[in-house]
């Protein structure tokens with residue numbers, strides 16, 4: 189049977205591919221260290237699980253309104269001083285992003301995406317018929333306003349911001365955001381602000397939502413967020429968009445013809461997450477910060493590797509340029525793909541190569557894993573690197 193051009197063009201998520209390969213090797217009994225995961229290794233806090241269980245038991249097992257239960261939409265809206273009719277609850281932030289691109293793009297419309305970028309943005313833009321235009325970053329992995337400006341063409345419709353960033357952990361300052369926002373305003377572009385890692389910042393830094401920082405951007409901004417990373421709820425599949433009402437309405441209509449509402453009792457769990465104690469979030473954040481410091485210190489001990497210190501999320505984006513062109517036996521390390529494949533095969537360490545994030549000289553290490561695993565993994569990487577020749 190013939191597949192559509194659209195289906196043939198889709199690249200499966202490289203991050204999910206490596207995570208599932210790592211899980212498979214582990215299940216075969218391999219002593220594997222995985223830095224692949226894009227999810228917290230903590231369990232969902234108990235009060236959230238209890239709330240979902242209680243919802244199920246009291247019969248919250250039917251369709252809900254397509255855009256989500258009233259209370260959850262209200263709680264999400266309240267966080268951004270928005271109205272509930274601006275909120276669409278979806279099956280994860282990924283789904284919310286998908287809906288947004290579908291309702292905002294016509295074929296040929298261009299979207300600016302800063303490098304390094306999360307793997308799904310270009311694929312989702314393409315699925316909506318749009319074209320991704322990548323904005324180069326400086327050495328500090330941030331893109332300045334001049335670079336954004338250079339990328340604008342008459343076809344540009346919008347831009348994507350992701351701070352704190354996956355894969356770099358970079359957090360944009362208020363001034364940097366203001367400069368990018370100014371470009372968006374001058375060219376009348378929509379902004380998709382993916383704030384899924386907002387709760388995970390370090391060094392006393394706070395990542396404020398774009399529309400809270402600059403209320404004048406509300407009319408052009410779709411804020412994306414959800415419970416996956418903040419509350420260790422990746423499997424629950426609850427995320428949302430907060431958008432101008434007409435955009436939210438269109439996203440709701442699209443959702444009404446695709447998934448309908450996200451799972452009813454998962455929404456009640458998400459409500460408990462937002463309304464309940466935030467202590468577990470702080471505990472997880474503190475542990476991530478300790479791990480961030482640990483993984484940075486251990487990477488400092490491997491002279492061929494360098495990085496920009498992440499200030500948010502749970503990833504270290506490592507530059508492996510000095511290793512390119514070196515040999516392991518007969519294999520030449522041409523890019524991070526080759527290096528990651530060798531690391532997995534020979535050193536039993538799973539990482540994600542940077543090609544999918546637009547930077548093939550980099551490797552993403554997720555530190556959403558225990559301190560012991562971080563120690564073990566980095567010592568394996570160090571031992572492997574010294575075996576390279578040339």
Ligand SMILES: Cc1ncc(COP(=O)(O)O)c(C=O)c1O
Pocket residue numbers: 226279280281282283306350353354382384414415416422426427
């Ligand atoms: C930058 C970014 N946005 C969105 C998502 C999607 O999160 P969710 O699990 O809510 O779909 C992820 C997940 O890895 C992410 O890294």
